[in-house]
Amino acid sequence: MNIVVLIKQTFDTEAKIVLDANGKIDANGVNLIINPYDEYAIEEGIRLKEKLGGEVTVVTLGGARAQEAVRTALAMGVDKGVVVSDPAIDTSDDWANVEIIAKAVAQIPFDIILSGRIAIDDGASQTAVRLAEALSVPSVSSVIKLEATGDQLVATREIDGGTELIEVALPAVITAQKGLNEPRYPSVAGIMKAKKKPLKTLTLADLGLSAGDLAPKMVVTKMTLPDPRKAGIRIPGEAADAAKELAKLLHEEAKVL
């Protein structure tokens, strides 16, 4: 089985978000990690390979440091890595990214494409499903359980308040939700071996694309930071009154309910 795992390198979950002089997110000095949901996808890809044989290729789109993420995936047990790196990616939107990835993936034989259900940076949750469409294959998103045979998948996906069981013929795209598996730590041998595994770097030109093909559909007009946290307040009064007041504040002021 040929397995492709689409991953993204994101800011570490603790990263402090700062805007630079241009009002853009400042990535300077920020620690980068593999998007945690993509780790489930990597793990599932490796498990599928372990069960059914074949090869796992990880594909990512990113800057100079994206190779680190791919090396990490290789250490976990992925066989090959592909990094598409091009300055044009800095301003591309979800649609354009999918155009690029679709071209890159088209060069790799695939039966199943796995990815995380969401990236914790932009939170867009679009790429994998869009990619399925771009490649004209079905997709199942937010999967928490996956059973695969040679030519079909049975996936349990999370929906609001329950689950769905979906059967789909291969090839297909699956997005991983937390709970699908527990990503492994690589053996040290795996880490050593990863240093020697093939890692291919491609530019847009290598994929027959140019920046002009990728005019974004969506543009970011500005970025802002949340208002600073207000000083906490103690709600006075007896239990009943305080509880009522609290409920009101949460609903009307904080708007979290």
Added chain:
Amino acid sequence: MDEIKEVSLEMKDYIVSSGAETLSWCMQCGLCTNLCPWRLVPGEISEAFNIRKMQRLGQLGLEGFEDENVLFACATCGMCLVNCPRKVEIIDNVRSMRNTTVAAGFLPANLRPIAGSLHANGNPWSGAHEKRAEWQEGLNIPAFSDDTEYLLYVCCTSCFDTRSQKIAKSIVNLLQKAGVSFGVLTAEENCCGETIRKLGDEELFQKLAESNIKLFNGKGVKKIITTSPHCLYAFKKDYPELGGNYEVVHYAELLGDLLKQGKISFSTELAKKVTFHDPCYLGRHNQVYDPQRELLKAVPGVEFVELGRNKEKSLCCAGGGGRVWAEAPMGERFGELRITDAVDKQADILVTACPYCIAMLDDACAGLEKGDVLKVMEMSELLNASL
């Protein structure tokens, strides 16, 4: 017997090149295992972790040491080094073995937020950097300058934990009473990096250390007082190789000297039975044993008793080596043994001199529900109460 896994000389070389220069000195006698505090508690980690075996796996480049319960179990207490017949630098080896996986991006899940916070905030406690100096409010501490002799460096824990802030405040008060010339740079400082280095994240350690060294050197810092023995260790033993050379003392050492010189004295009587838990990083790692005892004995009314395991034989609280962020179930925590030790000595107060120890011992005391018979105090708090 365990199944033999993959052997790789390359892996061994990698571990050695990460700093485990003495790894091959080990002749597998097992004296370290005998001393390791993990042998004093039951449970899953205790069963998985064997410090001698871990060295062996490293020597052979054999898979298996990277299991989280092995690789990250060591509290770097240094007990294993006490009798080691070959003076194997076991803790350096552990650090290097951790480095093999951490450098590849595989810090265990529970430690990622800590490393993340260190990257983003310069402290491991997810505290906003701009709040680092909040503990000083109302204390009127001068900024370090050419006019101040010492830099007082306050441990991240005592900057952000309200419980631990009392330690920083007590130390400030003691130093001021003794007329010590000191200033702070708290707002601009980052974590000393001692623990993250022990966790194997060398790159992050260097980032933290370099920023501190740049700050200290830029401000002309020559002498540093630390509130935590872990910071003491970092500044004394880790920073020189990166260009940070300072005369560093833990506050207990400085107060001990001031006591001898008669510059500080204690007057309020405290008729209590007091015992002292030697923090590993103050004792075994830095050989400071006496000033604490002299200071406590100088408090009128204090009846000082030694714990059974004291000084170089002191039992670790389990807060070092990153274990302060690890989860061991009740009944498997070294701190509980320590509380029991103190209760057995019928002490009223268990004193220690390390923010991590305080966190671990407080926790153990509450967990064992011994709060009614034993109080855990940081030494500065006790001394402050007797000024």
Added chain:
Amino acid sequence: MAYQSILVVGGGISGLTAAVEAAEAGSEVYLVEKKPYLGGRVAQMNRYFPKLCPPNCGLEINFKRIKQNPRIKFFTLAEIEKIEGKEGDFTVTVKSNPRYVNQNCTACGKCTEVCPVERSNEYNYGLDKTKAIYKAHEFAFPMKYVVDNDVCQGSECGKCVSACQYNAIELDMAVKSFNLNVGSIVWATGWEAYDASKIDYYGFGQHQNVITNVMMERIAAPNGPTGGKVVRPSDGKEVESIAFVQCAGSRDVNNLTYCSGVCCMASLKQATYVKEKNPDAKVSMFYIDVRAMGKYEEFYTKVQDGISMIKGKVGEITEDPLTKDLIIQVENQLTGEILKEKVDMVVLATGMVPSTVDTKLPIAINYDEDGFIVSDSQQPGIYGAGCVKKPLDVASSVKDATAAALKAIQSTVRR
């Protein structure tokens, strides 16, 4: 002026050998021994390698060769105070301590019967006592009594003097010094057992039933303090379980950095003492690795049966204060578990420390970092022999001493 005679310092197996070999090759030999008898450590053995025979016959042959050879003069209770000169022309000052017993002594033992004072018997490593006037041991050579001046009450008591019908006791004997002129010197002052009390976690000196391997030789010896019964010091109970703790201080940068090479075989040998007396005894040996050099491999393989061999250096020995039983804590490296084994007695396999650590030669020579005399002593004409050069077993000491004798002879004939 070139002297033809040779001085051998130390009357143990190495010194005896060097002296006899040199003398039998025609040299004049002076043999100087600090103790009141010759034979050294070997005389304190129960049995020794390779034949596992008692030491008496081997020593006896040497004593006979000495007695028969007019070219050997030996001095017991004597120490070297000063060495001056150079190869071929040494002047050596010898201090002769008084025995307080003269040549008339027939070793009848009447003196001991009346002596009112007791002293710890160092020959048995303090496991028993002798009177202030005593016979060093059963086969002591020379077979003369001796007085321990440190404890003797002197002429005020004088009971022994009255009891001796041969007028052999002279309590007013004095220290004498004399000079010897020799062409070369063989230094064979041997070794001391490593002070096991320095390894605090083993409790030697605190727990009565923790003994060392040299003490075990005396306990097992028929002429020893227990008459050869393997019993424990605290209560004389026959030992039913015993643990041999290898590398007690050895291969340890905190104690002795080196391996003495003989302790593993010694413990295996001592295990046979126990098993011979009590085949049901439980014998354990705890080791880092067993060093059975050369032909000893076979012995090692053979004696392992019935001995529980556990890989792991003992971490701690504690004592049950009531029973005086000992609890051994050790990591069994096969399983990784911490064993806590209760035994009647523990034998610490301590290593060999050269006597030159404490007592240097009164002339500059080279020692290694552990205090052993190095082969090239940087002082022509002075040669180390035996365990003062490196830890050796008896057979190797004999060979080394023979070689030293040849070197010493060459020094006396060099032109």
Added chain:
Amino acid sequence: MAKGIWVVVEQRDLQIRKVSLELLSQGRKIADETGESLVAVILGQGIEGLAQTVSANGADKVILVEDEKLAEYTTGAYTSVLNKLIRKEEPQVVLTGNTAVGKDLFPRLAQRLGVGLASDCTGIEVDSSSFMVFKRPIYAGKAFEFVSSTVRPILATIRPNTFALGTPDAGRTAEVVKETADIDAGDLRAILKEVAIAASKRPELTEANIIVSGGRGMKGPENYVILEALADVIGAAVGASRAAVDAGWKEQKFQVGQTGKTVSPTLYIACGISGAIQHLAGMGSSKFIVAINKDPEANIFNVADYGIVGDLFDVVPILTEEFKKIVG
């Protein structure tokens, strides 16, 4: 010329999701402001009766697509139908809730249409140049981006609770248009075999939007029922402090904190938790923190946005009742 603001109304078992009504309510306002018409699109089977509800909530026009293949949501069938409808009608904007359906459907729809998608939005600004600008949280709410597009239509999924529900006007009527479902065979490759709706499944701690957590002040495992009751009203996960785990009241997997699970929900309600540093560090990035504790000195109050000094056994049951009123 593109026209109309579309809301794809989500129904399950013929019940309209609250978020769809929220969008209709807000859509109405925008429609009034811009002069656009508000169109509700409902897919399903036996959905005719829902037309009245959506018109009462503000729709000018209702497009109903009835088909047995649309009875349950499937990505392929829904995409197939909506793609054709949108291409035919050319709306300005198509909105839906950022629900499991919205998250699955809209990316595929956007790609098929070759348009942009603003997902998980928490605000809409009307803009003269691009018609609508969408505010969306990024980096888990640590920043916001504002996105817009000149390509029509713009697709957007809106986070539930972003907009308030309006008051339905039963008197309103809307034009109801029925369209037939023209589903491409290629869109039926994924087959829905089974739907399992959990009666009350609390979310997983690290995924939860709201967490209700109890500490040593809970006094015993039996008392967690009052937190669970609270949690179930607002769809929250239940957590515990280390002290509660140590006491054996809760399993370790429920432990919140640096040594347990690091969480950053929108709302964290700490009951009887004093706030050890490891706990605070593990939940301090929550958007809103509520602390209920008897001890006015408890550390937790230092990080709380709202604090009640009081007995949780008095406060929590009343709070549960109040929440019921709000959530409905």
